Amino acid sequence: MSHSRIGVVGAGTMGQGIAQVVATSGLEVRLYDVADGQLSRAREHIGQGLDKLVAKERLSGGERDEALERLDTTSKFEALGDCDIIIEAAPESAEIKERLFRDLGQLSRDAILASNTSSLSLTRLASVCERPERVVGMHFFNPVPVLKLVEVIRAEQTSDETVGKVEQLAEQMGKTAVPIADSPGFAVNRLLVPMINEAAFLVQENAATPEAIDQAMKLGAAHPMGPLALADLIGLDVCLSIMEVLQEGFGDPKYRPCPLLRRMVAAGYLGRKSGRGFHVYQ
Numbered sequence: 001m002s003h004s005r006i007g008v009v010g011a012g013t014m015g016q017g018i019a020q021v022v023a024t025s026g027l028e029v030r031l032y033d034v035a036d037g038q039l040s041r042a043r044e045h046i047g048q049g050l051d052k053l054v055a056k057e058r059l060s061g062g063e064r065d066e067a068l069e070r071l072d073t074t075s076k077f078e079a080l081g082d083c084d085i086i087i088e089a090a091p092e093s094a095e096i097k098e099r100l101f102r103d104l105g106q107l108s109r110d111a112i113l114a115s116n117t118s119s120l121s122l123t124r125l126a127s128v129c130e131r132p133e134r135v136v137g138m139h140f141f142n143p144v145p146v147l148k149l150v151e152v153i154r155a156e157q158t159s160d161e162t163v164g165k166v167e168q169l170a171e172q173m174g175k176t177a178v179p180i181a182d183s184p185g186f187a188v189n190r191l192l193v194p195m196i197n198e199a200a201f202l203v204q205e206n207a208a209t210p211e212a213i214d215q216a217m218k219l220g221a222a223h224p225m226g227p228l229a230l231a232d233l234i235g236l237d238v239c240l241s242i243m244e245v246l247q248e249g250f251g252d253p254k255y256r257p258c259p260l261l262r263r264m265v266a267a268g269y270l271g272r273k274s275g276r277g278f279h280v281y282q
């Protein structure tokens, strides 16, 4: 089955990547944001992303132009009314997302409503929405055009039909869907971020330097990037908030955030985006 039009809510880092991949998959995409300036930036960034693919000969010039024609940007919420699947990539705030899901549920009776949330409960989001069986998680990874995984998260209320449709969409987008229950951190973050946290404990205990830890995991575990370089890329604030979600969600002390990680975030050492994290960036 093919979907005729996909809506994307939020034209930030993730929304741009999702919209780009939807457009290059041959589907119409409508990208909505509350901020007009963000929409023009998104169009520019998506154009640059497509140009890179043309330079790498992964896309022809004609295919780039066609993809851009399939991309519509809007700051009118009502314009999402004719979308078959709407993927929400607004900021990670329960208040913002719950309001959006309530409004989206009223705007369209039939659309599937997917959230790209990294940490919020899909079951809770579905509960504020009319016909909650059509609410599901589609957790993409950054950068969306590069990383192949989509965690498909099933809320308690999600129907089999909804899961089937988003799995088909993921496949059409060239992604691999991995099903997972609605549980804190889902699969990837629950495995990855405690490892990063443990690496921070190693630094705190002066057991090894960040350089040594990263080199050890690259050479000894065949990781393409060491855990602390990865933490710097993700953002130490994001890593800390995921540890807090795990600690709160499971109530298990094994998920306690490393005090050094907390101190670094408090100091504004957030990783690449602030120029300094476990490593220093020029």
Ligand SMILES: NC(=O)c1ccc[n+]([C@@H]2O[C@H](COP(=O)([O-])OP(=O)(O)OC[C@H]3O[C@@H](n4cnc5c(N)ncnc54)[C@H](O)[C@@H]3O)[C@@H](O)[C@H]2O)c1
Binding pocket: 009, 010, 011, 012, 013, 014, 015, 032, 033, 034, 035, 038, 088, 089, 090, 091, 092, 093, 096, 100, 116, 117, 118, 119, 139, 140, 141, 142
């Ligand atoms: N950045 C990542 O690496 C990453 C990875 C996976 C999942 N996520 C999740 O994706 C979501 C988006 O993250 P991001 O990094 O793209 O955020 P971002 O801050 O880059 O973008 C959010 C966008 O949403 C817009 N927005 C704010 N309120 C809105 C509203 N009410 N309606 C529509 N748009 C609104 C903002 O103007 C902004 O353009 C979050 O839930 C985040 O947890 C992020």
